[in-house]
Amino acid sequence: MTDMHGVMLGAWLRRMSAMIDADVGRVYKAQGLKFEQRWFGVINQLALNGAMSVSTLAEALRINQASVSETRRSLEKAGFIQSTPDPADSRRRVLTLSPEGTALVARMRPMWDIFDEVALQIDTEAGQVTRKLEQLEKALQRKSLYARITERLDP
Template sequence: MSDASKDYSRTFGGEALGARLRRLSERIDRDGTRIYAEHGIRFEQRWYGVLRQLVANGPMSVGQIATALHISHASVSEARRSLEKAGIIANRPAPEDGRRRMLALTEQGHALWDRLAPLWEDFNLVAKELNEEAQDVVRLLDRLDDALARRSMYDRIMDRIADRESEIDDT
C-alpha cells in the first residue's frame, strides 16, 4: 500500500481542499512553535501578521490591521488580546480621536521583534526553498485565492443547492 493510499485526506483529492490546507498550516505552525521553544521564546504564530504590521506601519487600529491582512476583525481582536496579555502590544487612544483605539508595540514588543528578526530570515529562506521544491505552490495558492475572490465557496455551494431545489420543483 503506498503512502498516499494510507493518507485519508489525500484519497479525496480536491474534495479535501480545506482539510489539506488546515493540515499544512498546522504542520508549519507546529514547526515554528518548536523553533521558538528551542530558542526560549514564547511566540504564537497567529501573532506574526499583527506584529509585522505594527513594525512596518507604526500604531494601527484593529480594523486597519484586519484590512491589511485580509482577515476578520475578530481574528485580529483575538490576537490583540493575547498580545496585550503577553505585554507585547498596548492599546491606546488615537491622538486625533480619543474614542478610537490604536495598537502599538511596547518596549517588550520591540525587543521581541529584534530577537526574532534573525530567526525570521531563516523562516523566509526555508519558505522560499519549500516553494521552489513544491514548484511554485504560492502561484497556485494565488490562483485559488483569486478564484474565491471572483466567487466565494458560499456562493458556489448556494447556487448548487438552488439548482438542485429547482430541479426537484420542476418534476
C-alpha cells in the same frame, strides 16, 4: 464518484497550516522564546508600519477585526503591544509595540529572515505552490465556494 480531492481541500489546507505552525512553534521553543505563531502578522505589521488601528491591521492582514482584537488582547497580556484609544475616535484602539515588543522583534527578525528563506526553498521544491494558492484565493474572491455549490444544488 471522484477521489474527493475537492472535498478534502479545506482539510488539506488546515493540516498544512497545523504542520507549519507546529514546526515554527518548536523553533521558537528551542530558542527559548515564548511567542505564538498567530501573533506574527500583528507584530510584523506594527514593526513595519508603527501605530495602527485594529481595523487597519485587519485590512492589511486580510482577516476580520474580531481576530485582530483577540490577538491584541493576548499580545497585551504578554506585554508585547500597547493599546490606546484613537484620539480621532475613542471607540477605536490604536496599537503600538511596547518596549518589550520592540526588543522581541529585534531578536526575532534574523530568525524570521531564515524562515522566509526556508519557505521560498520549500515553495520552489513544491513547484511554486504559493502561486497556485494565490490563484485559488482570487478564484474564491471572484466567486465564493458557497455560490459555486448552491448554484448547482438549486438550479
